[in-house]
Amino acid sequence: MSAQNISNTTLGYLARLGHAMRRHQRSVSIVQWCLVSLYVLLLVVPLFFSAPHPDDGILTHPRLFSQFLFWGIGWPLIFLSMMLFGRVWCGLFCPDGTVTEYISRHGRKQSIPRWIRWSGWPCTMLIVATVYGQLVGVYDLHWGTLLLLGLPTLGATWCGYAYGNGKRIWCMYLCPANGSFSLLAKIAPLHFHVDEKKWKQHPPPLPRIDCPTLIDIRHMKSNSPCHMCGRCAGYLNAVELDSRSPSREILTAPSNPLRTAEAATLVFGLLGVCTMAIRWRESNLFVMLNSALNHSALAALDQYTAPWWILANHPADNHVFSLLDGLSIVLYIFGGGILFGLLLLTFLTLATRIAAIPSLSWQKLSLALTPVGGIGIFLGLASFTVSLLRREGLDLTWAPIVQHGLLLGSSFFSLWLGAKLLTSQRSLRQYCALLCFATAVVLIVSVWVEKLSA
């Protein structure tokens, strides 16, 4: 038995899986390019077909089939996978990541400019893409899908051509999903564990690692930036794929102001704007807002439309938004999302002020909302899948039980995290702080309960 085999037998199955990922990079690359081809096919082929007839279904019309694969299956599963396996999707399967990394090996290889490193990009890109997606009718129109997915692919291509050398600069800073994926990966029970002691036993010069996201692996404490590509598995016998408690990263996160951008992405982006983007179609509040605008001085806007790439404008699909509709959507999703985020922020700030624990900032406490926020968004996305499958005649009477069970479980997980962070001394004051935090959890749950019962 070779030395390599002997050491492999002493490794756990997860570590061995990590080593296999590193050894089989060629196979990974083949899978990645197959997915790029499938992605392009699903985006382009439906364009050659006319608008679906009301009697058409997922299996009888390419546009509906492609929409179902992208938004009914792909997006909810990708979201869920972040909470279960970390950013495996990013590192192994994402077409944009594959394209940007490949092109950056052959492009201009410039260094990363300062503007790209701005910490506000994850939140800004998440909000802009979410609002824009709803304006162009992403869930109903293939043209909307083409814009919402195609524009980031063009961005990834350009970024790869301009910056980095075989790196994923787009994914690290500008990808619209980066902010939410970074947050969800924090509660994943899988991660690449770094043993600094073992690392230090090796004197320099050390062999090079081709980390596509330029991580300082030796000091890596968070799962957020790691794309789980496996290329560093087994490095110096100090880096291994491993399991961990889903609460560990949240409970041990440093409590410094640098976390503000991350916390804002969670509170205003994921919990605020993304929630409203999933809610607006069934919302009575949206109908009231639209009707109020229709009876205001802005009513004339209802006569005008905009080009399809700004606002959905497809008479053949019976899907046209007027400028007034567009304004209502922006006000509801962006305005409502920011207001909801401010409400959550108020309870988070109150909780930290009342608890008065020096090492606990609102930014750190906000991370305890990740489980309920992440599962809420997943359920919101999956409700689209459920309604599409019901339309196809599938019996999904069990779905509400699973949906409510997941929501309940994730809210208890968030409450438990909040209790761990807030009630270290078990004083009355700290229990009052926990009550404030619990109010934020209840607010999030109530939004999703309403959505699931709609």
Ligand code: SF4
């Ligand atoms: S640290 Fe870098 S090389 Fe290692 S798995 Fe994560 S992304 Fe890949």
